[in-house]
Amino acid sequence: MAAITSSSSHVTGFINGPMFFLKLALMLLLLLQLQPKITSTAQAAGVQLLPENEVKALREIGRKLNKKDWNFSDPCNNVPTVETPHTDQYNNTVVCNCSFPANRCHIHGIFLMGQDLDGVLPPSLSKLPYLRQVNLGKNILSGSIPPEWVSMKLEFLVLSVNNLSGPIPAYLGNITSLRALGLESNLFSGSVPPEFGNLVNLETLFLNANNLTGGLPVTFSNLTKLRTLRISSNNFNGKIPDFFHKFKLLQALRISDLNSGISEFPDIKNMKGLEKLILRSCNIRGRIPEYIANLTNLEILDLSFNRLEGTIPNFGDVFGLTKIYLTSNKLTGLTPEWMIKERDNRYQIDLSYNNFSKNSLQPPTCRDSLNLYRSFSIQNKSILSECLNPCSKDKYSLHINCGGKQIIIGNIKYEGDEDAGAPAELFYNNSASWGFSNTGHFWDISSGRYQYITTNVSILRMNNSELYTTARLSPLSLTYFARCLANGNYTVKLHFAEIVFRDNISYYSVGRRMFDVYIQGKLELKDFNIEEEAHGVDKEVIVKRKAVVNDKTLEIRFQWTGKGTTGAPVRGIYGSLISAISVEADFKRPAESKGKIYIVVGVALAFCLVAFITLSILWWRGCFGGRESREQVLRGLDLKTGVFTFKQIKAATNNFDSGNKLGEGGFGSVYKGVLLDGTCIAVKYLSARSKQGNREFLNELGMISALEHPNLVKLHGCCVEGKQLVLVYEYMDNNSLAHSLFGQEEGGQLKLDWPTRQKICVGIAKGLTFLHEESALKIVHRDIKASNILLDRDLNPKISDFGLAKLDEEENTHITTRVAGTIGYMAPEYALWGYLTDKADVYSFGVVALELVTGKSNMKFHPSENYVCLLDWALVSQQKGNLMELVDPRFGSEFNKEEAIRMIKIALLCHNPSPALRPTMSTVVRMLEGRTPVHELIMDPSIYGDKLRFEALRNQFNSFTTESTSEF
Structure with missing residues (x-):
């Protein structure tokens, strides 16, 4: 049961820690000390102190928060004489104000910190008309801020460190009584509402550590009472606003990581009380203002990772300025004497990664608390040579x-x-x-x-x-x-x-x-x-x-x-x-003498030449019909996989029993198998009739053996005996995405709810990000489709079938021999002109994303002559302003509308006719996760709606493509 008190001491940790909010806590303490305390006579008499409607409201609040230990009838009665102990991490307190006539009490504050509450924000807080302070920080509450709270007269509202999401509601700007608002460390997205400019009494505002985008609205210039503003750790862009000169009372200003737009140094000379200033990674150019030396209360200055130039002004007389970070700028001149002279350990100065000149008369500065790493323009004379x-x-x-x-x-x-x-x-x-x-x-x-x-x-x-x-x-x-x-x-x-x-x-x-x-x-x-x-x-x-x-x-x-x-x-x-x-x-340590080096080099070159000729012969004979075994070639390859015997494979699959067959592909069949140690495997048995068998086998083996990622299928090994070509993969319990997603139309067993589809989409995007941007080998898969996305026991997606994959060669983007892939998933520039980049995979991913949202196969979608494909339907729906009609009706109302619309818009971005304008897969991941805004692309459906052109395209596909349809 919560501790009930009229004391103000519980407020000191109302957001996140005693030092962090010391000044704000003192302000709260002063405020609460002005509030009358509970009288004890009515309590002793056992009188009902709290109105019944507030008791009921508290019970509703407890249910919404999922706070199971609230079962009291009157929290303002029988107040303990000794307050329940708490730390800055935890607080479980309801504060009553009993100064009203007839010993009546009303709820004044609710402090539930660190209680691991996993419910939602309760609308019924608005039923407590005398509530002034709320701290629900450090829980796992989800959802958004209820609109019912607009009617409240809150002065302090803290919702920091939770899982609250969605845009910050504009109606918060109507609670004009607010003096402190803490929303940090949540999942809020979108821009800061201009209506926040109405909070003219606001003194403290924490918006940091969210996913906010855009910039601060100009209405913020109305917040002239601000003392602390923290907006760092977001995805803001643009320039630093030019209205900061109006914040004369500001004591702490923190802005960081503005990703676009070059800014001038903001005008802060009127902030005489400024104690902490962080303007990090804000693309600020120009010189550091001389007037910084006049901000005599300054304690911390962080201007790192900007474009600041020129020399450093003399801040040596600012006594309290003990921490200075000017890292990674373009500062020049001599390192200031006042900075490099010996100081006590309170001072921490970092000048690393700049372009200072080294004065030969200056003594070496190899000491703690002064970092000059790579701070000089001539690095071979830098701090490294001295220390x-x-x-x-x-x-x-x-x-x-x-x-x-x-x-x-x-x-x-x-x-x-x-x-x-x-x-x-x-x-x-x-x-x-x-x-x-x-x-x-x-x-x-x-x-x-x-x-x-x-x-x-x-x-x-x-x-x-x-x-x-x-x-x-x-x-x-x-x-x-x-x-x-x-x-x-x-x-x-x-x-x-x-x-x-x-x-x-x-x-x-x-x-x-x-x-x-x-x-x-x-x-x-x-x-x-x-x-x-x-x-x-x-x-x-x-x-x-x-x-x-x-x-x-x-x-x-x-x-x-x-x-x-x-x-x-x-x-x-x-x-x-x-x-x-x-x-x-990656090379051997050389021998001690030059003679030995020459011998080793000569022998190595001779060995490489012989090995190259031998492997070439084996390749030609073994892989193209000669008597030499392909196993000899395989043994010469440096693979990170195991080699199985054909006898092991036959035993594992019960001699390729048809009951173990998982699917049929263009290059053979896939079977389930069980090794002697009980490991389940998927066996891809390449058909001897396949003309591409040798090439596809070696391509897949070479590609996937060099790759390892949670969203790529894992290759256990292979088997090459005579004409038998076998690839052995990890077994995927839930077959392919196509089987699980489209099989529902035919009585399939799996029900892929929306959170699962969202997870699958993000996982596919992460796998492609690895292939395109993170792997040592930059790879274009060329055949991304639902049947090549496998699902493990936990429905995590894994990209499979690398038989058509190619290395991404920026200087050679045109395919002159064979365009390969699957109709309905291929990018138009690749299908028509053989132009291949990783953006072809991005296009294919967009098709799969649409399939995830709609639950329909792009290959089988022909509802009427009005639509050619899923993309055509999506474009028409977009122009009609009704993207929601695309969402799989099997969800009913059980899905996240915001995420679904976001996924559709991302899919449309991936289908931009110009490959250069399609997003990278790493950008797709950030957009899917809500960390980057999605810019809607409006395209004309007619570019996909010409039936004759589509049929011509289909015929052209059929003339030179190979469709791979294998499933595990």
Whole structure:
């Protein structure tokens, strides 16, 4: 049962933590102290203090919130004399105001923090006419904000750290009594309502860590009482607004990650009380204003990742300014004397990644709290040469246990990395020739609680769990550098595991972590989410990439770009996270003497020549009808798969029993099999009659054996004996998407509800993103369709059938021999002109997305002569303004309308006649997940509605295409 009190002490943690909201909490405390407290005489007499209508309202509120321990009859009676203890994480309190005549009481505040409430926001809050303060933060509430709340006279409303979604309702702007509004760390999307300009009494506004887009409306200029504004960690675009000069009372301003438009430095010289200023990644150009030195209350200044130029003004006289981050700009001139002189450890200054000049008279600045990593225009005279020992010999590998002690796994020693970390630090391990540059502090926690190393909070059960028990965190930018490496090609493995967030039913699961990863300055991972990629917490995911070292140095940078949450489950939990790094040369270590080197090189070249000639002969004879076995060729290939005997395959499938047959394809049949160890497999038995059998077999084997992703089907191995060609895959319990989706029309067993279809669509998009953008081999699948999407036991999608896949060669986009694919899924530029890019897969994906929404097969959809295909129907429906008619009627009302419309619009974007204007698959993923807005594309249905042209196109397809229809 909730604790009931008239005291104000419970308000101190009303959003997210004592230090984070100290000033706001004090303001709340003052407000509540002005409220009369409950009298004790009426309580002692057992009189009904609270009106019955408010008692009923509280019960309704409890039901909506799914708060099962609210069973009282009168919360203002029998108030405990000792208040129920609580922390800044948890609060379970109802506050009564009993200053009314006849000892009557009314509900004044509801504080239910950290209660893991999984219901929805209750409209019945509006039935409490005297309610002024509400804090429902740190729960797992979903849905949107009820319109009934408009009638309330709330002064403090906190809904932070929940799963609330949809647009922020404009009617919140009608609650003009609001003084503090906290909506951070939710899933709100869309733009900020202009009606917020009506909240003229607002002093604190937190909109950070959502999926908001657009920019701040000009009506915000009316909010002249604002003291704290946080809008970072969203998807805002455009320029910084020019009305900030009106916010003279502002004490904390945080804007970050504006993705478009170059901005001038905002006019903030009138904000004399400003204490914290963050304008990070806002595309600000020009010079840093001199008047910053006049903001004498300033404590933290973060202007990192902009385009600032010129020299740095003298802020040395601003006594309280102890944290300065000017990372990654274009600043020039000498490093200011007032910055590089020795200071106490309160000062943290980061000037890394700039273009300063080095003064030979300046002393070396190799100290903690001042980071000058790559801050000079001539890098060979940079801080590295002064702080690090010269290289004595070349190295060919490096292994780091990030944030942990030295450990040995197998025959590999992982260097320890136990430095505590700091907001502006260049750490170097001279003996092992590596180090790291760290930038940024965790906002809103006390300096003594900086945690740049985290440890697991539960038992880890993955292989080599010692690597994942610790990890290094960084709130902004973290660069590991390996020195003294021999020039050449290297394989880099990055080991990740999410050991902080949880996936249980609690507000600990609300946290979202996303960051970017660069290797040698190249963006390799965009918006990387460990939990998503590993399919859960406490699970490892290893990312492998290739890198070239040409100056003895390898750099791996992790950058938090303001996406995800910053206060869930607790304040300061965000930023990049890395568990371990492995670097290995792709070439052999050279011999000690030149004579040996020459011998080795000569022998290697001779061996390669002989091997090339031998493999060429075997290929010709083995694969094109000669007496030599194709198994000889197979043994010469470097495959990451197993090799099965034909006897094993026959035993597993009960001699290819027809009862085990799963489907029939253009290149053979697919059977279910069971190995001796009980593993279920899917056996693709390529037909000897197939003219393309050899080519398709080797193509699929070569492609998929090199790929590994949760949304790609896994190849267990193959069998080549005589003329027998067999591919062995993981078994998919739920067959193909076509079987599960369209089989319902014929009495199929599966019912794919909307959340499942949404999940399938996102999974397909992620698989294609990997093929197009993330894999070391950039691949165009060429045959994306519902029958090539397989579903596992949990209905997770996996792309299959790579027999037609091709490497994406930007310089060779025209197919001059054979256009291959499936009618109804092929992009027009590919089918008609043989122009092939990854945008052909994007087009095919759009067809599958329409099939998911409608539940209808594009191949079988011919409702009338008015429509040629699903796309034609969608375009007509779009012009009529009735996209909802496309939605599968089997859903009834049980589906997310917003997601369905979004998926249709994305599918139409994927069908743009111009391949260059189709989105990339990574953009599609972000749009499907609501992280990027969808721009509606209006096309003329007539471009698809000409029946004669369609038939001509169909005939042309039939003349030179091969249709693959295999299913598992």
